[in-house]
Amino acid sequence: MEQTKIVTKSKPTGFYENFDRKVGKDKKTTHYCPGCSHGIVQKLVAEAMVDLGIQDRTIFISPVGCSVFSYYYLDAGNIQAPHGRAPAVATGAARARPDSIVISYQGDGDLAAIGTSEILHAANRGENMTVIFVNNAIYGMTGGQMAPTTLVSQKTLTSPAGRLVENDGFPIRMAEIISSLGAPTYVERTACTDSKNIMRTRKAIRKGLQLQIDKKGFSFIEILSACPTNWKMTPKDSVQWIKENLEPYFKLGVLKDISDTREARSRSQPIFDPATVFGVLGLKKEEKQAVRTSKFAGERRLKIAGFGGQGALTAGALIAEAGMNEGLHTSWIPSYGPEMRGGTANCSVIISDKRVGTPIVTTSDVLIAMNGPSLDAFENDVVKNGLIIVNSSMISRKVARTDVRVVYVPLTEIASELGLKAMANSVAVGVFLQHEKILERKTVCDVLTTSLKKQSALELNFKAIDAGMTFKEGQKKGITQ
Ligand SMILES: Cc1ncc(C[n+]2csc(CCOP(=O)(O)OP(=O)(O)O)c2C)c(N)n1
Ligand code: SF4
Known part of the structure; x- marks a missing residue:
């Protein structure tokens, strides 16, 4: 009988076994097109x-x-x-x-x-x-x-x-x-x-x-x-x-x-002593550290995602800076979803009482999904008992997971009713403050006061944060599970 030879090819160990950092459910294949x-x-x-x-x-x-x-x-x-x-x-x-x-x-x-x-x-x-x-x-x-x-x-x-x-x-x-x-x-x-x-x-x-x-x-x-x-x-x-x-x-x-004749050369000796460089530039090497006011112990990893213009990245930066001002360690990295096909604008934020090792958030404790593709992309990456804040103005489906906490809030509608649709992100920040209770409203508002470009919208943004903080189950179209 003719024998079929089976050749087994395995993935090189120079690759991760699972591509966990990849957005979406498929963690086994690359995003490259066939034949690339x-x-x-x-x-x-x-x-x-x-x-x-x-x-x-x-x-x-x-x-x-x-x-x-x-x-x-x-x-x-x-x-x-x-x-x-x-x-x-x-x-x-x-x-x-x-x-x-x-x-x-x-x-x-x-x-x-x-x-x-x-x-x-x-x-x-x-x-x-x-x-x-x-x-x-x-x-x-x-x-x-x-x-x-x-x-x-x-x-x-x-x-x-x-x-x-x-x-x-x-x-x-x-x-x-x-x-x-x-x-x-x-x-x-x-x-x-x-x-x-x-x-x-x-x-x-x-x-x-x-x-x-x-x-x-x-x-x-x-x-x-x-x-x-x-x-x-x-x-x-x-x-x-x-x-x-x-x-x-x-x-x-x-x-x-010319590899046969090229001499080995090491650049292991630093040419400048960093201290001298600081001196020449007239800089003092000192670390400015915020006074620790926060009582928060532990770490929260956030993923905030939406389409461009919804302010997902700004909301993340606001939360990260507020955390820093309360003396916590924080990181914020944006991702503009540059894949060929699909993708969302999102950012990863970490707030911690210890130094942050890597700013990359693969599994999150909190997901703020401002639109449908963001929920589709990141729902499965939320840890058990984590929190998902769903913008129910833009997402009609319910969260499929049953092992997480979910808050449905019509972020865009609330912001529109306050007079500025673009403040849906501030409403989301308010919901986050209320449900996670890590940061103080005042610290967040102080950051806004110094950073908001459109200062005329400052009071409106404070109201948007408050609306998020006071949002209750059954109010408008949002439902709290
Ligand atoms: C400063 C800046 N300019 C332009 C772009 C837009 N941009 C993104 S990728 C790219 C070209 C990529 O082509 P190539 O380097 O040939 O890589 P390939 O995608 O074919 O692997 C450009 C122009 C950018 N991201 N940043
Ligand atoms: S679009 Fe990018 S991933 Fe697709 S085949 Fe071309 S180079 Fe490869």
Whole structure:
């Protein structure tokens, strides 16, 4: 009888087992589209980190682009860089922690457009880092605009008739430019098409990382990658398109390799003593600490989410600052939901009587859901007995969970009746104050007094907070469970 050979492939341990930081219910798969090369490249990185034994000292610099959420997947250190600035951030990380392994991971919009200057100077200084340049010849995350690497005649959202040399110049060959500089140690261009090319990419990534381990400076690996979604092709056709169109222009191969003769160099000695720098700048190194007035003991992690303009981020900042003024430790990080598909504007807030370790909130004690998609996205991340404040003006469904406390409040209606619809967030803050009793109303109002840009709306905002604090079951359309 014919035997079927079963090949089991497991996820590299360089990835988290579950992608818990990912928004939504699916914690097993990445957000990348089918056929996208980011998934393949990141798998190669994850495997290499483990095989080279560097996972616990790897700092991955995530760019702005479709790979913005790399920290959902890679179980390594992560720093999120502003658009194009990954090599500058990587420089800081590599110099401050010379024994770390720093990966600057960038798309073509990030590296070859807004970040051209950062990459050139980091390469020219020969920083000890590995740059992985995912060149898919288009801006993926923002829906397919022309990139500096877009081919002549290639149609994109912003070149609907095809790239015109007269208008847009020629596609930039970054690997060639970088290899013309003196400092870089190793520059190679590979592709993510067939298994042979993927194996070459695997080897190149490992070589780049090994050079960094050996402190041999700057390596640059450009990977011709697919973006089937914005190319409007099937994943299979994308592979063919790379072979027939990208590869003839962006030639594959090693463009520079002086690794054999390059001396190892360590930048472990800080050039400046921080105290001297403070002195030169006339700054005093002192920590200003608010007097502790709060009796709160413990920690509360909040997720406040809505669509842009509902003030979810402002409500979070208000709560965090009030906590700080009461002498608590707080953190606030915004997220503007930059995924290709879907997403909400939300922020994570932590209020604690101890120092906050990480500002990332994966499971929350309190969720304020200002609109339906926010409830859908974060309901399941609330801890047992946690609190969900639902804006019942915008969310018609009920919370499915039965193990949490839920307050339905028509935040938008209450704010509109007070005369300013935009104050739904202040009503939500009031509901939070009333139900969690961590912060004082006065501290919150004091923060508003000093921070509210539209001072004429100050009194109205106080009223909105009070309306939230005094909202009772059965009042208007809200129901308290
Ligand atoms: C300062 C700034 N300018 C513009 C943007 C909008 N933006 C987000 S991603 C992106 C381009 C991403 O393309 P690429 O770097 O090629 O990465 P990909 O999504 O294809 O992986 C742009 C222009 C931004 N987020 N920040
Ligand atoms: S839009 Fe393109 S680059 Fe972004 S995840 Fe989808 S296929 Fe990948």
